[in-house]
Amino acid sequence: MFNSVTFYTDQLAAMRRFYGNILELEITERAEDRFTVRIGATDVTFMAVDRPAFYHFAINIPGNQFSMLKHWIQDRVPLNWEDGVDEVYFRAFDADSMYFEDPAGNIVELIGRRRKDVYGDVSRSSFLNVSEVGLVTNQVQEAGQTLFDAGLPLRGTDLELDDLNFIGRGDAYFVLVRDGRKWYFSKRNAEIHPLEAKLIDGTVVRLGAEGKISLSVSGE
Template identity: 35%
Template sequence: MIINKVTLYSHALNDMRTFYVNELGFELLADTQDGFEIKVGDSVLEIKKYLHEEKPYYHFAMNIPTNLFLAAKEWAKSKVELTREDDEDEVYFSFSDAHAFYFLDPSGNIVEFISRYAVSPKSEAVSFSAQNVLCISEINVTTDEVRVLGNQLMDLGIPARKDEPIREDGLNFIGEHEAGSFLLLGPRKRRWIFSKRESEIFPLSIVIDEQITISVDGEGYMKLKKKDD
């Protein structure tokens, strides 16, 4: 599974544009009064203005080359404060054979940079910049209908990681392990690691494999659309 585009919403649109484009150095692809798009490797991240009182936040991850994890961490520390878990500012996931670190952006999104040693390529670069990011590799899909949506995704040919069973009360990684990109399907009120925030339902849109669009409204209603359907 490839995540082509993710559309999120923000109450701090101007701060987000400044942060991602001017401070972190991501390439600006489109810019209007209502939102902007940046290039995240092979993916596109769109941030749109949120017009309601709530302040949306999400968790998403970006894959980075396997040999640039330490360089990426030092690059990030020069620009943001890394968040911590058990007094550590990075984590190794043995199940995924991956290292990751986290920080918060101006909207309060929990942003993760992750090196997946089994599936992500190396880079010829000797230093790190935003242009070395490979793709958006994770985006949360928070819903009150975890099993229903999990089954719908599997009906569209998107499996759970390593054919793991869908857990209604836990976090489910939807996508092929070998591709290194996942939808994080789970319920509300789960604490995101490396943060004090709990998962909540906010509107978003995700395009995967250039043919499937997943839309979530502010009430958690899901709509799946496949090209030519």
């Protein structure tokens, strides 16, 4: 679903080293005010800003490589813990997850989809695509309707103002959440920070600094 995503950071150099050197992902663009890292089928750009910003996003990984990737990640960065464990199985998604934070404090989740296998050693190809992008707002109902208008369905029956709302399809979702709700497997409460996500169908979803979501079509 996600063709590209743009986040903002005041830790550009440290972030570039982290994704390029620590996670060993391909940096496809380098500039003074930005860099782009290729995460499987998704390009993620970090743009320089003066103020701190952090997000939650998730990356799909092969289910059969979950244990191998866990050991690989632990050699590079500490995993986050919740209720005495450093991984969790989500029955509704038939997937296992682990979490860590990058230098900007982004809460990064690796989701091992048990129905997806990739054989061989851990490599860049183990990072399949961005599977979740957190959208934080104080206008959950209005934001949800905007995403529905773009043709994205809600996983479930009703928007939950105080819970996580998964809006998307397949193995890729926006995670719509109210400002101030604690992110799972972290000690941080969700905050509103601008971002942009371009979907495979050309739809561009933008979250503004005030928490309002807007839509456009790529090229407009």
